[in-house]
Amino acid sequence: MFNAPRRTNPSLAQSAFLNSAGSSYPDPLASSTPNPGTAGYGDVDPWSGLPSPTRSGTPRRDSEEAITQPDLGAGGGFGGEAARAGDGGGLNGLIADPPALYLSLLDQMDTTPSGDVSISSVHRLLSTSKLPAAAIERIINLTARDKSSLARPEFICALALVALAQSSDSPEPDISIEALVSSLPNLPFPSLFIPAATTSSVIRTEPPVASPSLLTSSPWDTSPRVPTARAPAAQEDTSYTNGYDVGSGVHAVEPSGYSTGSGLAGDAANPEAEAERGYWKRLEKVDVELIKEREGWFLQKYKVTSDKRGGETVSRRYSDFVWLLDCMLRRYPFRILPSLPPKKMSPDAMFLEQRRKGLQRFLGMIVNHPILREDGALNVFLTEPNFEAWRKRVKVSTDEESANKRLSKSEEMNIPADLDEKLGILRDHLPALMGSYQKLVVLAERSLGRLMAASADSSRFALGLHTVGEEMPRCCYRAGAGGGGRCSLCEGVGRGLAEVAESWTKVAEEGERRATVILLGSIEALKAQRDLYVAFRDLFIRHDKLSKDSVDALRKKVETRLKKIEALRAAAKPNWEVEVDKLVSGNEQDNSLITSLLARRVFIRACMWHELSVVFHSRQAAQATLGWREFAKVESEAGEVVTGIWEGLRERLERMPVE
Structure with missing residues (x-):
């Protein structure tokens, strides 16, 4: 599915606006090479789950206007520099080498590593341009189409269209790709600023609070009024929960009706199990971040930081993770060890982000394992700044754990006589567990895609209502010379529609925030649980092979x-x-x-x-x-926020003029 050939187009401006995603999301971590030794344990591939989507995949309708540029290579450059680049001129030159201001806006608006900017974020940014609502809607429709986000080329083109509209003296400027190409040599910079609520992934839009000014002042009153200050938005902690760190911020109070014990008699007979009780309160958190700058064509590096090993950030390559796993497999073949995400030549942004999350879950499982977390090679991997030089000068022992450790009499006596039977029960049920969690991951990804598409549609609702709210007073017959130039009814209805549009904007922002929380928390929690089952399946495979x-x-x-x-x-x-x-x-x-x-x-x-x-x-x-x-908490809070938005709007709509 992921390796299927993609559509290509020689023109960068054309390919920038083609919707490459289908109705379902591709699999960036699917490997064409099956995992050896998995026969008899089901066909679950730990990397076959659908990726966390970064954009919607709704196919375009053939009847819609296509945003293409026949031959942009011969066009003029931007600011004179792209013109001197020969083939890099025109719109292609602008997209390939945009000004620093464009890149700065992109970095500030892109709050995720996906490289895309959601429509609601673009809407908030373009609302600061002081352009008419119809112009903003035209720009977003030209660049976004049916997608829920804008990729880098589309975002750059949207900024250029804003500059084109702002530089026009006409009340209804010509906003089109053709007009943009013809004005590129002398196109000024867009006049924009980052609104306060652009980081929608962490900003909570609270329900409107009833205040005296809100109850006594009608928003559809056409007389001048002093704007009411908004209540400050509350922030929601959406910190990533890696590895076993799933919902660690939830208060550990057991709900009534559920047993708080996990086999107390068995734990009392097993001191190690008793010592591990409450492990989730003592988790070590390891963050893995992608370093955008590459060394050469292929070497992609990651920043690795542990909160319990000095907090220093070290740089690691994918091959270093492979080395660490190889050491662990040789030293601890009979321990639960996670799998590494696969490698791919010329990966795209979606694949790199999914692999980054996979590497973070990989380290999260290892550093919170009661035995593996004490390994010396792991400590060096997480703390040594000159890791490549260290590997060259130090010979690391890969002797099996059993060669250096001896069991005490009490430890030997603690092994149950029916261990094979206990392991057999889990072995028989693992395929069903892995299959069920694989389905849950796929369903969660689909739900996330629908949520992001719904958030984009909410932004489009807001765009359309803003446009109608502006146009309604202008098209009223009373706005002519005979009517005195104003119509209080149409102006009041227009203000009301603007309030409705603002509510849709808040709903879009809340949907985007909720999608981010689900992406960083709930889906990663499902994947961490799936990875645990897959890791034990792999342990069974190693046991059958290496215990002989x-x-x-x-x-x-x-x-x-x-x-x-x-x-x-x-x-x-x-x-x-x-x-x-x-x-x-x-x-x-x-x-x-x-x-x-x-x-x-x-x-x-x-x-x-x-x-x-x-x-x-x-x-x-x-x-x-x-x-x-954590999932129930997020869903409950999101429902309260959306309900508050519509309840506040419903009260204000009671004063919206009818006749």
Whole structure:
């Protein structure tokens, strides 16, 4: 699906406005190479979930006007510099090399790493241009089409169209791609400023509060009035919950009707499980951020920061993550280890963002594992500033964990006799669990896409109502010379429509904020739970492959040697003592190896029991509970906000003139 060929167009201006997404979102992390060894455990691919969408994928209708430019390479440059670039002139030159002001506005408006700007954010920005509502609606319709966001080329073109409209002396300027291309050599900069509420991903639009001024002053009164100050917006914490950090900000009070215990008798018999109780209150948070500047063509780097290891930021490449996982797999083959997101040549912004989240979940699972978090290689990975030089000068041991650790008698006694049966129960149910969570991730992504599309439609509602509100007083017959130039009825209705449009704008902002919270919290919580099941499936695969040993073969060799020794002693041939000594030495070595392998068997069983009863059991329960608590909290608050918006509007609409 993701690797399907895409439509291409030699003209950058044309390809900038083509809707490359279909009705469903592609999979940026799907790998064409199946995961080896997954047969018998279901067909769930941990990276086959739909990505968190950054734009809507509604196909364009053929009847709509296409925004294309036949040949922009021969056009004039922007500011004289693009004209000297030869083929980089015209609109192509502006999009490929925009002025610094354009890039600054894009960086400030793009609050997510997706590289796109939502329509509601663009609407807020363009509202500061002092252009008529019809002009703003025309610009957004030209650049956004049916999509819920604007990519970088579309956003740059929208800014250029604003500059074109602002530079026109006509009350109804010609806003079109053709007019833009013809005016590019002398196009001024747009006059805009970043509104206070542009960071809609963290700004909460509170319900209107009833105040004396609001109750006594009608918004549709055509007489001059002093604008009422808005109440300050409250901020919502939408910090990313990586790895096991799912809903850690939720108060840990158990609701009535639910048991607070998780097998107290079993925990009392397992000191390690008891020690892990409340682990989610002590989580280490690791942030992974994409560094936009690349080294060469392919080397993409990431900034990694841990809040419990000095807080220093280090730079890492994808190959460094591969090295860390390889060390962990060699050292701890019988521990729960997450998978890495795949690599891809020439990745786009969506793929890079999904891979960044996958890397963050990867580290989040490792640093909060009760055993893996103490690993020295992991600590160096998170703290060493010159990591490449360190790897060259230090030889890292990759000996298996069982070679350096020994179990105490109490630890051996703690392993249940029916461990294989307990593991078998989970093994039988893992495919269903993975499949169910995979479906939940897909459904959540679809719901997020619909929410973002609804937010974009709310912004379009606001645009259309603003336009109608401005045009209604102008088209009234009383606005002519015979009517005195004004119509209080139409002006009052126009003000009312502007208030309705403002409410739609608030709904769009709240939808965008809610989508961001769902994107950063709820969907990542589902993926973290899915990753836990996939990691245990992979643990089963490694166990089946790596737990095999040669104890039985060695025992047969020892028995064969013993029989040969008895035969030599009975025959008493010359120099038989030398041959017997060799056989006895071989038996001693094999018996020592058998003892080590038997100890490894016990250690493997202890690891599997620890991962099942301590790590998996606690994570599975806590992540599900805390994740859905946070989701219910977000949905409840979002409903209250939207209800407050419409309730406040309903009260004000009672005073909107009818006749």
